[in-house]
Amino acid sequence: MVDVENTGPGPWWSRRWVVVAAVLLSAIPLIYPQIPPLVDLFGHMGRYRVQLDIGNSPWLRDYYGFHWAAIGNLGVDLLVMPLGRLIGLEPAVKLIVLLIPPMTAAGFLWVTHEVHGRIPPTAFFAIPFVYGHPFLFGFVNFALSMALAFLAFALWLRLGRLGRTRLRGWLFVPISLVIFFCHTYGWGALGLLCFSAEAVRQHDRGIGWLKAGWYAALNASVMALPLLVMLAWRSETHGGNTIDWFNWSAKWRWVEMALRDRWKSWDLASVAICGIVLLLALISSLLGLFRRIGQRAKLTFSRNLAFSALVLAAVYVLLPRIIFGSAYADMRLVPYAIAVALLAIRFRAPAPRLGTVLAVLGLGFAILRIGSTTASLAIASDEQESRFPALDHLPMGARVVTLVGDPCGGYWPLPRDSHLGAMVVVRKQGFSNDQWVMEGLNLLDLRYGTAGHFAADPSQRVRREGCAVGPLWSINQALALVPRQDFDYLWLINPPPFDETLTEGMKPVWRGPRSILYRLH
Incomplete structure (x- = not known):
C-alpha cells in the first residue's frame, strides 16, 4: 500500500504554475548580491582560488599547499573547477550557491507530492527553511548535498510507489556516491530518509515492524558503498575530536535559531509560527482518532514522512555538537527536520475553504520570509561591498x-x-x-x-x-x-x-x- 490518498485534479495551490513560482521565489534573495553574503563562504572562496591558481601563482605556492583527496566534502569545490575557469571564480560561486535554495525547495515539494499525491496547502510553510541557519552560515557543500538528498529521496519514493525497486537499487548506488562526495552529511540524511520511508512502505504491505525494518535496511543498503570510502578516508587522518554530546541547552538554542538571520523577534516568531502549524495538525489528528461520527480529521500526518521526521529528530538528539573537529554537526539537521515535519502534514479534502486559508497563509508566510531574507542579504552585501x-x-x-x-x-x-x-x-x-x-x-x-x-x-x-x-x-x-x-x-x-x-x-x-x-x- 502506497502512502498516497489524494487523486484526480488538484486544487489551485497544487497546480504546476504555483509550484514553479514557489521554487523560483526561493532564488530571489541571492539575485542582488554580487557575492552571496554567507558567513563562511568567503573563506571557502579563498580555498577555491588556491585550487584554481596554485599551479601558476608564485604567491599562492609560497603560502598554501593543495592536494585532492577522496573525502566527503567536495561538492562546490568540484563544481568550481570547470565553472571557475569558464566564467571566473566569483560568478561561478554565485551561480552554484544561487541554485541551492530552488533545488532544495523543488526537493521539498516533490517529496510531499509523492507522499500525498498532490501538494498540501501547508507545504509552503516549509519553503523558508531552504534559508535555514546552516545555509546562511555558509555551509555550502553541506547545503548542496541536502538539496540533492531531497531530490534523490523524492525519486526513491516515486520508484517505490511505481514498484520499480530493482531499477531504484541500481540507480542509488551512483546517486549515493555523488551525494557522499558532495558532503557526508547529505548522504547520511538520504539514508535515514530512505530507510524510514521504506520501513513504512514494507509495513503497509502487511509486514510486522521488526521485519519491515529489516527489509528496509536491506533495500537501503544499496547506498552503503560510501562507507568503504569513508573508512579509508578517516583511517588516513588523525585530527579532529568528536565531543560535546547531549548539550541540551545548545540543542534548544539550535531549534530557536533554525531561521536565524538578522532580526531576532521575526526569526523567533517564524519558528514559532511553524510550531503552531505543527501543533494544530497534531491536535486535529488526535481529535480525529476519537470521533465516532465518521468524520475524519481535516489535518493529519502522513505516516511515511512523520516517521522520517521522528527519525531525524532522534538522530538530532543523539548527535554531538562536534564530529571529527567539524562544529555544529547537530545544528545542521534542525531546519530540515522541521521542514520534513511540515511536509508530513496531510490535508483531507473536501474542505476547500480551509485549504484556501491554509494555502494563502503558507504562501504569505513564505513570501514574507523570502522578502526579509532578501532585504537582509542586500544590506549585508552593500556593507561588504x-x-x-x-x-x-x-x-x-x-x-x-x-x-x-x-x-x-x-x-x-x-x-x-x-x-x-x-x-x-x-x-x-x-x-x-x-x-x-x-x-x-x-x-x-x-x-x-x-x-x-x-x-x-x-x-x-x-x-x-x-x-x-x-x-x-x-x-x-x-x-x-x-x-x-x-x-x-x-x-x-x-x-x-x-x-x-x-x-x-x-x-x-x-x-x-x-x-x-x-x-x-
Whole structure:
C-alpha cells in the first residue's frame, strides 16, 4: 500500500504554475548580491582560488599547499573547477550557491507530492527553511548535498510507489556516491530518509515492524558503498575530536535559531509560527482518532514522512555538537527536520475553504520570509561591498592579517564578516589569516607557518576587552602581538574599541565604513 490518498485534479495551490513560482521565489534573495553574503563562504572562496591558481601563482605556492583527496566534502569545490575557469571564480560561486535554495525547495515539494499525491496547502510553510541557519552560515557543500538528498529521496519514493525497486537499487548506488562526495552529511540524511520511508512502505504491505525494518535496511543498503570510502578516508587522518554530546541547552538554542538571520523577534516568531502549524495538525489528528461520527480529521500526518521526521529528530538528539573537529554537526539537521515535519502534514479534502486559508497563509508566510531574507542579504552585501575598495590598495601577493570584531554572547545577527579577509586570497592571491587548516576536512595545507598564531582561523576574530574567551583574543592582545615583520598589511573590520597606541608606526592607507587598512612596513 502506497502512502498516497489524494487523486484526480488538484486544487489551485497544487497546480504546476504555483509550484514553479514557489521554487523560483526561493532564488530571489541571492539575485542582488554580487557575492552571496554567507558567513563562511568567503573563506571557502579563498580555498577555491588556491585550487584554481596554485599551479601558476608564485604567491599562492609560497603560502598554501593543495592536494585532492577522496573525502566527503567536495561538492562546490568540484563544481568550481570547470565553472571557475569558464566564467571566473566569483560568478561561478554565485551561480552554484544561487541554485541551492530552488533545488532544495523543488526537493521539498516533490517529496510531499509523492507522499500525498498532490501538494498540501501547508507545504509552503516549509519553503523558508531552504534559508535555514546552516545555509546562511555558509555551509555550502553541506547545503548542496541536502538539496540533492531531497531530490534523490523524492525519486526513491516515486520508484517505490511505481514498484520499480530493482531499477531504484541500481540507480542509488551512483546517486549515493555523488551525494557522499558532495558532503557526508547529505548522504547520511538520504539514508535515514530512505530507510524510514521504506520501513513504512514494507509495513503497509502487511509486514510486522521488526521485519519491515529489516527489509528496509536491506533495500537501503544499496547506498552503503560510501562507507568503504569513508573508512579509508578517516583511517588516513588523525585530527579532529568528536565531543560535546547531549548539550541540551545548545540543542534548544539550535531549534530557536533554525531561521536565524538578522532580526531576532521575526526569526523567533517564524519558528514559532511553524510550531503552531505543527501543533494544530497534531491536535486535529488526535481529535480525529476519537470521533465516532465518521468524520475524519481535516489535518493529519502522513505516516511515511512523520516517521522520517521522528527519525531525524532522534538522530538530532543523539548527535554531538562536534564530529571529527567539524562544529555544529547537530545544528545542521534542525531546519530540515522541521521542514520534513511540515511536509508530513496531510490535508483531507473536501474542505476547500480551509485549504484556501491554509494555502494563502503558507504562501504569505513564505513570501514574507523570502522578502526579509532578501532585504537582509542586500544590506549585508552593500556593507561588504563598501569594504572591498581596501583590496584596491593591496599589491598582488600581499600578506594581510585581518582582525574582525566578534560580538560577545547574546548577539543575534549572523557575523557575516568573519571571513571577509579571505577576499585577499580571492582577488590578490595573497595570504589571509582566516583559512581553516583541519586535517581530513578540507584539501588546503598551510605553508606560511612563520605567522604563528595568526596563520589560520580563528585568529582573525577578536573581541572587546573583558569578553575574550578560549581561542578568541581581545583586540588589544591581538594588536600587541601581531608579528609585523611577517605581514605587509593589517585590515581591521568592525573592530571593537581598542588602544590606538598599539597601531603606532602603522600607516593608514585606506579608511571605509567601520574598516581601516594599515601598511605595516
